[in-house]
Amino acid sequence: MYILNTENVQKELASYIGRLLRDNFGRGPETVFVSIRKPYITVYLRNFFSPMEKVMMEEKQETYIQTSRDILMKSLIPEIKAYMNVLTGESIGEFYYDWNLHNRTGMFVAISTDPTALDELSNMDFAGKKDLFEEINNIGQQAQKVPEEVLSYKLNERTIIVIRTGLFITIERELIRMGQSEILRTAKRKVEKRLLHNNMRLESILDAKIDDSFVSWDFERDKSVILFIINPNQKGGNELDK
The missing domain is CATH 3.30.980 (Threonyl-tRNA Synthetase; Chain A, domain 2)
Structure with a gap:
């Protein structure tokens, strides 16, 4: 299987994640930054907030927004991991996410199962x-x-x-x-x-x-x-x- 170079993989992942979030949340992030440094894939989202969420924040409903996003992410994580597997050729074992609602930002962190991937970073x-x-x-x-x-x-x-x-x-x-x-x-x-x-x-x-x-x-x-x-x-x- 042909694997794209790292820069192209980062661009393709950023585009894919932006589309996926837009299709499922009603509005995607303004910018998506993807960085790959094995075994880690990090994704940083900026200006990710729907009009409905903005209203809920004004009504002090932050916990409700977090819960709603958690429910959606449960269904999206397997799809994101599978796409990362195909695009990078790496088996993704762990996946983490979090939001800073007041900053309208978010992050994903995926970790591959490659046991040798940390050798360079550890030194x-x-x-x-x-x-x-x-x-x-x-x-x-x-x-x-x-x-x-x-x-x-x-x-x-x-x-x-x-x-x-x-x-x-x-x-x-x-x-x-x-x-x-x-x-x-x-x-x-x-x-x-x-x-x-x-x-x-x-x-x-x-x-x-x-x-x-x-x-x-x-x-x-x-x-x-x-x-x-x-x-x-x-x-x-x-x-x-x-």
Whole structure:
């Protein structure tokens, strides 16, 4: 099977995701930025908000918007993963998503199952990585507990990903077993995103303005993804590096 080069794959994925969201949500994002750095495919959506959602936000119905999007995403994720499989030739094992409704932005993160894909990234360092590790642990401690493992990678000049595993406490695991994952997800969104958005140290650690931060969880894997979209100091600009 012929596989497109990375730049063309990114463009094709961006076009596909834009169409898919428009067809299912009634309105697609204004811009879709796709970045591929194996084993990660990250998607950043800007100005993604329907007229109905705008009305609901004005009526303080944020939780309803999140719930409605969650329902739609359950049906879309298998389709997105299948398309990524075909287009990249990679088997997509994990998929995460999150929204910042006040910013009208969103993110998807897909992770391939290739066990060798992390070899290159694992050997790469970036400024602030050690301090970021400590601050993520501090955030985890405030929210529930220090994760058993924290890994972070700079995927490009605008995108930093943090992978946490072993972060659920006993009562959270029990809620998951009881089928209360959606209630847990709603609560964790509010708590962890508040801790991320109100954290004044992160920008200093990364030496960059944080344009957006997202967090999502895989309850079965006891795993979480945090994604930072940054704007490096003195560099400016609004476009993601391609």
